[in-house]
Amino acid sequence: MNAKCNESMLAQRLEVVTQHAEKLVDKAQNLLEQHPEILIECLTELQLALEELRVAEEELCQQNEELQIARAVIEIERQRYLDLFESAPDGYLVTDLYGVVQEANQAAARLLNIDPMYLVGKPIASFVPEEARRGFRSVVNQLPQISRVQEWEVQLQGWRGDRFDAALTVEAARCPSDGKAIALRWLVRDITSRKQAEAKIQQLQMQNLHLVEADRLKSQFMATMSHELRTPMNAILGFSDLLLRQFDPGQQGQQRAMLECIFRNGKHLLGMIEEILDFSKLEENHLKLKLEVLDLAQLVQATAAEMSALAEEKHLKFKLHVAQPNIAIVNDSGRLRQILINLVSNAIKFTDSGSVYLEVHELSRERIVITVSDTGMGIDPVNQAHIFEAFRQLDQSIARRHNGTGLGLSITNALVQLMQGKITVESQLGRGSTFRVELPRRLSLG
Known part of the structure; x- marks a missing residue:
């Protein structure tokens, strides 16, 4: 608009200068002989008018250059928009307010299985299955007032009838001067894979x-x-x-x-x-610990005395080492005994010769460690990762040879976790296994 105003002003200035020059020429012809001084004055004014013309010409050239630069920038932006429009992975459409296609990119044409030149001019509702068109048109009629619809999921069908699930994002383009809707912009995305x-x-x-x-x-x-x-x-x-x-x-x-x-x-x-x-x-998280102050050394010694008979039956050496004569802790004595019996009985069960070793010592003022080692068959590294899973047996042959539910270590692991501790295993095939239980010295369930 500024360029048009400048051109109009320049034209007016040229017209004024031209008229002025014509008047000066007529005046010079009439007064040449009678008043030569007037001729000089007229020529001076003409010179000034010509100078103004040169200035106007320079301004016009500058405006033309600016206009060419602006047109080049606009063309670059237009081409950039077209490139983005055409190369976009999703379908883009521009329609009038009634949903008739005015522009379409290649992605939209591929989705709808139609050549872009044939897509222009067609109502987008024609690509909706017939049974859903009435509802689709009802929404389209409201779009100029709604302004924007995000992720509108509809089913579309290509020109050959193949259907697919689509998500539509539609926005009304508005006139800058009065804000009235003048067109609809559509983003069409195939969401068939997402729906599946x-x-x-x-x-x-x-x-x-x-x-x-x-x-x-x-x-x-x-x-x-x-x-x-x-x-x-x-x-x-x-x-x-x-x-x-x-x-x-x-x-x-x-x-x-x-x-x-x-x-x-x-x-x-x-x-x-x-x-x-x-x-x-x-x-079911129904098992609750019954906390009490107890002497862990005494509990371990009593449990070891019970289990030693099983080791004697298999002619195994049973060794016990308690680092301190008294180890006061707060825990559930019955469940601690269950952990000890499970670990020691397993060690005896899977050891045919050699020894079983039970050790208890303080790791720090706040934590204690119970270790059960054996010289038995050991555990394959593949099975070590699953040894604490419920119903897990080493293999079928062992399951037949040693009876059991396969729940002992799983229960032991769950009890240790319930006691806010941790249990680990180290083992080598043919050389035995070591189970290490680390527990807090004073357990608090609050």
């Missing part, structure tokens, strides 16, 4: 919910069955013990041997039931 991924995630989430529910039902079933089995098993053990007391301690016989077998296997089954019950409680 979302459906897959939703399916996996549903499967996960079913698995969680199945796991909950399994834990509930295990807990219920453990309670139900424990009652008759205690009765079997009670009556077996009562019958065994009727025999003299030194008396041998088939009936006594049978009763001892019933009692021994009943205790084994009860131990397995207790493990399953503990595992169910730990899974």
Whole structure:
């Protein structure tokens, strides 16, 4: 607009100078003989007018240069816009207020499976499935007032009828002077892959919910069955013990041997039931520690005395080392004993020759360490990463050779974590294993 004003002013100035020059010429012709001094004056004024013309000419040249530079910049920006418009990965469209396409880039043409030159002039509603067009047109009619719609998910169909899920972002372009909507700008994005991924995630989430529910039902079933089995098993053990007391301690016989077998296997089954019950409680976060002040050295020595008989049966050396005669701690004595029994019994179970070593010492004023080592078969490095998983057995052959639920180490690990401690294992095949339990000296559940 400034360029037009400058051109108009220049034209006016030229017109004034021209008229002035014509008047001076006429005046000079009439007064040349009579008044030569007037001629000189006229020539001087003409010279000034010509000077003004030269200045005006220079201004015009400068304005032309500025105008050419501005046009070049505009052309560069226009080309840049066209390049961006055409090379954009998403589809871009410009339509009138009724949704009739005025401009389209290559990506939009590819999405709609139509040549760009044939896309221009077509209503965008024609690429919506027929059953959804009425609702689509209703939204389009409101777009000039809404101004912007973000991620409007619709189904579109290409010119050959192939459908795909799309997300549309539509914005009304407005006139700078009065703010009225003059066109609609569309961004069209194919979200078919995203919708498929979302459906897959939703399916996996549903499967996960079913698995969680199945796991909950399994834990509930295990807990219920453990309670139900424990009652008759205690009765079997009670009556077996009562019958065994009727025999003299030194008396041998088939009936006594049978009763001892019933009692021994009943205790084994009860131990397995207790493990399953503990595992169910730990899974449901129902197991609570009963804290008390206790002497860890005394607890370890008493537990070691119980376990030494198992080592003697396999002709293993059982070594115990307690660094201090008294180690006062705050913890659950019953669950600590369970950890010790699980680790020591496992060490004895998987050691055929050599020794089992139990050690307790203070790591610092705040923490204590319990270590159980053996010279047994060891654990393969591949299995070490899974050794604390529930129901994990080393392999099928070992499972057949050594009975058990496969829950002992899993329960031990869960108990140690419940006690705010940590358990680690170091092992070499054929050279034995070392389990190390580190616990806080004073456990607080507050």
